[in-house]
Amino acid sequence: MLKRLFAVLTALMLLISLAGNACAEGGTVAGKEPNEAGSETGISQGASEYADLKSRLTGSLADYSRKRIGIPTGTSFDQIVAKALPDAELSYYNNLSDLLAALSAGRIDAFPSDEPVIRYIMGENASVSYIPEYLDSFEFAYGFAKTEHGRALCSEFSEFIDKLTADGSLDKLSDKWFAPDESGKTLPDLEALPAVKGTLVMATNPDYVPFEYVRDGKIVGYDVDIAAQFCQAYGYGLRIESMSFDAVLFAVQSGKCDFAGAGMAITPERMESVLFSKPNYYGGTVLVVPKGSAALTASNTADAAENEEAYSFWGNIRDSFSKTFIREDRWKLFVSGVLVTLQITLLSVLFGTLLGFTVFMLCRNGNIPANLITRFCIWLVQGMPVVVLLMILFYVVFNAVSISGIAVAVIGFTLTFGAAVFSLLKMGVGAVDNGQYEAAYALGYSNRRTFFRIILPQALPHVLPAYRGEIVSLIKATAVVGYIAVQDLTKIGDIIRSRTYEAFFPLISITIIYFLLEELIGFFVGRIGVSFNPRHRKPADILKGVKTDD
């Protein structure tokens, strides 16, 4: 009986796997179909320079009408795709690097992107191509808050962009930034800007090459260049705050930043919440698909030889390593990310421990108001996702105050860690037998001394392993600070992935670094634990300074 059941199961599994293969093949066939009918291509800029690229473009939008399309969150691409391909199945990804990784893993069939961006990516990453039809055309502009200050700035910007358009410098700028050659892409020195009318803060998400990206540890790009020239011309200084794309408009609306320069398309929805300057870029949205065309391989015989070496495993690793760490001294970015992560973690641990301990001492003797307030705050802090807490602190609570993202992160994590420390202490102290209090009181110890001399030393060894666990959780939890314009280790990883278009190597590197940090901090806390545990004292230390001649 069992045997038969097993046979049926095996047969079923075979069928399923066959069907899967058939589907996959069907997909490839469709992808291979070279369709040059898409002649209404909207490629408008620097067409001659990209002639060879253009020859690599394949397929037509119609092929993708029922496919799985990946969408970067916080963008307006989903509306565009829904309009052009209403039957497509949408899924959401955090950023371009994730989309590329999903595409190469086959989790999605295509994703929309702005044409200049994808052209740049094709220069870096030879495994993608795009369909030469615009899904939609768009205009990029700078965004401003709907305040008096924002309005004034917006009209100055518009005036400046009009001037650039009129004298042809906007075209020159786009030629410069959309060319594959990095060496020509220079920026004015931001430090040397006049700043006579104050310094403007630009909110951006620097993983959108070539509009804004990190090169040699600095944020550069088309939007940055125009903003810098504007500041030069109008007598401002310029500072750039990097954050997640979702957070950019929020930062502007809340007044944290003066304007948004993040390759942001003008949409009616966005116009409800912010003002837009005159567009500084006109472009179109295209669908990025995996490179699968036979024609393409033929046209790229030169690449093939180069690729051969890259296909060897070690060659790949070496290449990825150099891209991730060596090129443009990117390891420096990692170091700065680690330092930020460590700084937030260590300060939060320090202040959180102090906070948790202080609150515990206030609540210890059953003071009813103190306990009620504490319980409410802990309920509030622990019930909220940390990222929401951080964003509320950054954009709502400390909105009016000029305070750095790191400081807000430290405040937020101090609250959550303080709540954890409070609970741990409550647990540890609660675990100490009531008889210990009675024995101390009966000897004549005061309440306070009983706590510090008798109770706490016995509670701490119970609590320390969990405390160590809380710190490790905290290190991991700090990975969300990218939302409030802090470039920690994770955010650095995003930034680097946005340049290398590789998911594997930077992610694994970051994972390893997190593990190392956790081990390191865990080791030190463990050491503290040993010195706190009275059982680990040496007999000689216990009776130090006593003559024991008997």
Next chain:
Amino acid sequence: MIKIEHLRKEYPNVTPLEDVNVEIHDGDVISVIGPSGTGKSTLLRCINLLEKPTAGKIWIGEQEITDPKCDINKVRQKMGMVFQSFNLFGHKTVIENIMLAPMDLLGRSKQEAYDTGMRLLRTVGLSEKALNYPDELSGGQKQRIAIARTLAMDPDVILLDEPTSALDPTMVGEVQAVIRDLSKTGKTMMIVTHEMNFAKAICNRVFFMDEGGIYEDGSPEQIFEHPQREKTRRFVYRLKAIEFDIKGRSCDFPGMIGEIMAYCIRNQIERKLAGHIQLTFEEVTQLLLAALDDPRIHAVCEYSENTGIAEWTFLYNGPQFNVMASDNDLALSVLKGVTDHAAYTWLEGNEYSNQLKLINRSA
């Protein structure tokens, strides 16, 4: 001297101490005995304010410790306490347990505290365990260390709350030996204990606690040999009692028989004796109900665990009348079969003027 006036301690569901008034003299060694739940430990813990009295006043010497202005911590330094559950400080070695309070509270130097500690450890016979942690010791050793820790503060009064109750029977002796030595040093001591022979041996005064206070207060000889009051006697002789009050003929007779049976089972009275106890009650009560005009009977049976003997006492009203001399031969022969001693007394002038005592004994 410790003086307690109108001490009352209430808990939400129970009031173990209703009204305690007593004076304890310097050098008294007092055993506090009594059935469980009668407030022995509560009394001890009120004296050093580990329990806050609901009402009443307590003086230690000249100091009224129930006065809110009193610094109880100072008072406690001169009043040691030994607990049933030892309560040694788990994070400290044995010698540190003893040194800690003198150094922290009396400002002793480490050397002084160590010397005193080692001297005390030698007196309790545990100087070799100085550097062990409490959980490496047996119960008896822990309790001896706890006594040494208390003595390190050189207290005037020592309160011992059932110091041997948590111990294995094999370890009771070593702790009792230490307490016995201690009782000879002239310190005021109060010890709550269930070990009556031990209490007899060390104390000069006994408090028997019951009915929400000190029920009987006397010398060990009085309490243990000649207890004056009923409950003391029952407790000291380990008597288990059951009582009935019968007023008029319309009493719940089957209910009372049921209570007697339950009482016998509860006290593990042998079956045959249980039958005798029940028969005695039935026959005597029936005879009395038949003979008396307006029957009022108070019947008590006391069973001694020590001797295995049950004694019935019947008190009843009416003219002089000895049940054993009645003319109901059948009932009398039954009674004579189940009892082996009968004593009748005429108590002139009492409400219950007749008293009859009958003994049931198992064969």
